[in-house]
Amino acid sequence: MTKQIKNRVLITGAAGFLGSHLCDRFIMEGFEVIGMDNLITGDLKNIEHLFGKETFQFYHHDITRFVHVPGRIDYILHFASPASPIDYLKIPIQTLKVGSLGTHNLLGLAKEKNARILIASTSEVYGDPLVHPQTEEYYGNVNTIGPRGVYDEAKRFQESITMAYHRFHGLETRIARIFNTYGPRMRLNDGRVIPAFLGQALRGEDITVFGDGTQTRSFCYVDDQVEGLFRLLMSDYSYPVNIGNPDEISILDFAEEIVKLTGAGQKIVYQPLPKDDPMQRQPDISLARKILNWEPKVSREIGMKKTYDYFKGLSKEELYRSEHKDFTAHNRL
Ligand code: UDP
Numbered sequence: 001m002t003k004q005i006k007n008r009v010l011i012t013g014a015a016g017f018l019g020s021h022l023c024d025r026f027i028m029e030g031f032e033v034i035g036m037d038n039l040i041t042g043d044l045k046n047i048e049h050l051f052g053k054e055t056f057q058f059y060h061h062d063i064t065r066f067v068h069v070p071g072r073i074d075y076i077l078h079f080a081s082p083a084s085p086i087d088y089l090k091i092p093i094q095t096l097k098v099g100s101l102g103t104h105n106l107l108g109l110a111k112e113k114n115a116r117i118l119i120a121s122t123s124e125v126y127g128d129p130l131v132h133p134q135t136e137e138y139y140g141n142v143n144t145i146g147p148r149g150v151y152d153e154a155k156r157f158q159e160s161i162t163m164a165y166h167r168f169h170g171l172e173t174r175i176a177r178i179f180n181t182y183g184p185r186m187r188l189n190d191g192r193v194i195p196a197f198l199g200q201a202l203r204g205e206d207i208t209v210f211g212d213g214t215q216t217r218s219f220c221y222v223d224d225q226v227e228g229l230f231r232l233l234m235s236d237y238s239y240p241v242n243i244g245n246p247d248e249i250s251i252l253d254f255a256e257e258i259v260k261l262t263g264a265g266q267k268i269v270y271q272p273l274p275k276d277d278p279m280q281r282q283p284d285i286s287l288a289r290k291i292l293n294w295e296p297k298v299s300r301e302i303g304m305k306k307t308y309d310y311f312k313g314l315s316k317e318e319l320y321r322s323e324h325k326d327f328t329a330h331n332r333l
């Protein structure tokens with residue numbers, strides 16, 4: 001009897017930043033990839049190079065509605081969600097729905113297909129953390145009703161329902177707590193600090209540091225992130241695992257690095273700190289090191305250069321699109 005090869009994977013949020021890089025990776029590994037996206041924040045441009053490949057299919061679908069995919073599915077990677085403070089302020093209800101109803105639909109699909117599912121969770125489950133660096137044991141410090149609550153609580157619910165499916169239905173589940181990740185294909189107007197600073201450099205504008213810039217973040221290059229996620233999916237560990245780069249930097253120091261990198265001699269200007277903006281964020285990745293034998297390899301210097309080169313290489317039209325994507329019409333949904 002021939003052994004069935006497990007190689008058919010569904011990736012939600014496929015046209016987004018992380019989702020599209022995951023599609024590339026699984027295609028490269030010889031998987032058959034089904035990408036799904038409702039294209040609210042995602043952009044087909046991120047996956048257009050995959051159209052025409054025999055091993056790639058795309059479904060334009062909103063996963064908060066019943067999800068049907070014919071045939072076998074071996075793995076599901078659930079990456080559909082707005083993921084930046086600006087985005088979830090614009091579409092708060094969708095953010096809550098995709099993390100809750102969307103996740104429920106995908107867990108149901110995984111159960112039906114007997115597939116292993118990896119859920120994209122986030123360092124935001126730790127909120128504005130009182131423990132530093134953050135280990136997986138930390139329960140977090142989240143303001144349920146603050147502007148970030150729609151994302152944070154959806155992701156916390158997502159972890160709970162995923163563990164419930166694991167415990168109650170015996171579903172094979174994986175939970176990645178993803179820390180700030182960057183690289184090509186981020187949207188320039190999504191409000192996150194890296195595209196914000198790079199966009200400002202490209203347009204010759206001042207660099208806007210929020211607050212006094214002493215808040216810290218730890219940035220992971222996308223290739224490292226994808227490697228960590230791939231290893232987690234293939235591992236046998238069902239509890240949450242932090243995936244990120246522990247190399248921590250203050251936002252002000254980072255702004256200075258950007259000025260150096262882009263050589264545009266911009267001024268740094270200060271703007272008010274948004275509400276509930278976490279003061280510190282740094283993953284403790286001991287667990288990922290131990291169980292996945294993984295750690296990031298790409299330095300900020302190299303990763304940022306690659307990212308800047310990507311944005312510099314975009315045509316005027318592509319830049320415009322990345323800077324002006326507007327999805328406010330979806331607010332009525
Ligand atoms: N930030 C900033 N200037 C900007 C955009 C963001 O100083 O133009 C700060 C923001 O206040 C936060 C940090 O950069 O402290 C990272 O923000 P981001 O939105 O990328 O992600 P977060 O980790 O806060 O979800």
